[in-house]
Amino acid sequence: MKKTLIATVLVSSLTTASAFATDNSWEKEASDAWIDGKAEATLLFNGELNNFDINTDVKNGVVVLTGEVEHSVDKKLAEELVLGIDGVKDVDNELTIVDMSDERKKERDHDSDTDFTDAKIATVIKSRYLFDTDVDGTDIDVDVENRVVTLEGHVGSEAERDLAVQIAKNANDVKDVEDNLRISKKS
Secondary structure (H helix, E strand, C coil): CHHHHHHHHHHHHHHHHHHHHHCCHHHHHHHHHHHHHHHHHHHHCCCCCCHHHEEEEEECCEEEEEEEECCHHHHHHHHHHHHCCCCCCEEEECCEECCCCHHHHHHHHHHHHHHHHHHHHHHHHHHHHHHCCCCCHHHEEEEEECCEEEEEEEECCHHHHHHHHHHHHHCCCCCEEEEEEEECCCC
16 A cells, blocks of 8 residues: 555656646746846847837747838848847748838837837836845836836835935936836735
């Protein structure tokens, strides 16, 4: 009886362990998320592309590019840049080539400059929160639109709120800060 019980437990343990070993979907999702972030950053920092018109989506290491570019060269460049990222198995390039009027180009370039500035502001503020020991940056959402920063989330005290708002106000290019932070005691 004792040997049967031990054998049953052993078989059950091995079956469970093999099930967990084969069910690593969270690892695939984490890898896809890493690839997606890397693809976004790669396109963002390439000066030849207007990356705000290019969207990325990743599934099982395959990156799908959607959006609009002006030239076939831009379409191919985006694909080649993404193909060079570790972990990328393939690229499904669904980018559309559009001919833009001069007015639309100016509007897009202005929007891109604004989007880039907003993204830069958000990144700077989030980084400062994460490196500041007096602000719990993981509980603060930072949204930026047209250089206006909106802070939402929870802080532990009025002093932490004031510091978070001041850090946001001190970031370069910030026009205004909207404080929607709530004070809540942390356990």
